[in-house]
Amino acid sequence: MLASPVKYTPSVPALSVTIITKNEEADIAEAIASVAWADEILVVDSQSTDRTVDLARAASPRVVVISREWPGYIAQKNFAASRASNDWILSLDADERVTPELAAHIRATLEAPAHAAYEMPRITWHLGRWIDATDWYPDYQTRLYDRTRARWSGQYVHEAVTVDGSRGRLTGRLQHFAYQDISDHLDTIDRYTTLAARQMFEAGRRASAGALLLHGPFAFLRNYVARGGFRLGAAGIIISMMNSYYVFLKYAKLWALQAAPSARPGRRTPTS
Numbered sequence: 001m002l003a004s005p006v007k008y009t010p011s012v013p014a015l016s017v018t019i020i021t022k023n024e025e026a027d028i029a030e031a032i033a034s035v036a037w038a039d040e041i042l043v044v045d046s047q048s049t050d051r052t053v054d055l056a057r058a059a060s061p062r063v064v065v066i067s068r069e070w071p072g073y074i075a076q077k078n079f080a081a082s083r084a085s086n087d088w089i090l091s092l093d094a095d096e097r098v099t100p101e102l103a104a105h106i107r108a109t110l111e112a113p114a115h116a117a118y119e120m121p122r123i124t125w126h127l128g129r130w131i132d133a134t135d136w137y138p139d140y141q142t143r144l145y146d147r148t149r150a151r152w153s154g155q156y157v158h159e160a161v162t163v164d165g166s167r168g169r170l171t172g173r174l175q176h177f178a179y180q181d182i183s184d185h186l187d188t189i190d191r192y193t194t195l196a197a198r199q200m201f202e203a204g205r206r207a208s209a210g211a212l213l214l215h216g217p218f219a220f221l222r223n224y225v226a227r228g229g230f231r232l233g234a235a236g237i238i239i240s241m242m243n244s245y246y247v248f249l250k251y252a253k254l255w256a257l258q259a260a261p262s263a264r265p266g267r268r269t270p271t272s
Contacts, residue, residue: 013110014039016084017092020076022046024094025055027177032059034097037107038090044080046070074159077152084147088113091143091152091161095177096122102172106144109170116165117145122174126185127235133228134239135219141174142167155202156195182238189246197253207255216248 017035021028021043032041041063043056047070056063066083070076081089088110092098098106102120109118121138124131131137142150142161153162179185223229223243229236 013088013113014086015088015090015106015110016040016042016081016086017090018042018044018077018080018084019056019092019094020044020046020073020080021048021052021056021094022070023048023050024052025050027094028052029055029059030097031092031094032056032063034099035090035092035103036060036062037103038062040064040085042066042080042084044068044076044083046076074152074154077159081147081151087147089145089147091145093176097175097177099173099175102170102174105170105172109144109168113146114166115168116149117142117161117163118168118170120144120170120172120174122176124176124178126179127182127238129232129235131232131235131239133231133236134223135227135243136239139176140169143174144170156199157192158196182242185242189242189249193246193249193253196250197257200250200254201257205254206258207251211251212248212255215251216244219247220244 015038017038017040019028019031019041022045024031025048028043032043035041036059039062041060043053043063043065045053045056045065045067047067053065053067056065066080068076068079071079077091081091090098090106106118119140119142122141124136124139142163145161145163146165149165150161150163152159154160179188220240220243223240224236229240232239
């Protein structure tokens, strides 16, 4: 999917790429290959049971691997940044690839950084094509940042970089290979909507009957009509429907949390 790799030259200032992993043997080598031009590649692995660590070490002489138990996405990404050798960090997921165009813009930007962090457009490969419409594109991600002025924050889902200063924007795409197939996509929706509903519930949000009825259809119209899903043919229909299902399921799980088991008639609340 990628063009010819970018030739390594030292960055000014130096750049550390951080990647957090657990059982990523299918993706880790290509992820590292896409950033082989960086000064350091730090892989923080959460006790993988496959060949992730061996493949990471073999992928580049600039790879450093640290093994650590899984504390959550945010804590792991902040830990990775804290153990890097350089202040400028490019955070990459194992299922992502930095295109040569994006790599060139990163290197040019680091020659004279004007901002504390930079976001880049991410494009996802799914259903046999690049998805350049719906809510999925342009999916801007802040991944390049000065760790002295930025850090990861959030709760359960949708972790983000909080920046003390201004934020710029890069050109060139970050490629995302998120799903193997529709079943994998559905599994991810199930996991993430559980976390999203929990996060909403703890923030004091509640789901009404109107929310259950309306949010999903509105999400479909936004994805398919307003954000161009219709241009993608059958793939646009599927992804727009899946995105609307995500929204519906999130609110359905939030509603279920409101109907807590302890509130059922005759159910005793545990005392220990």
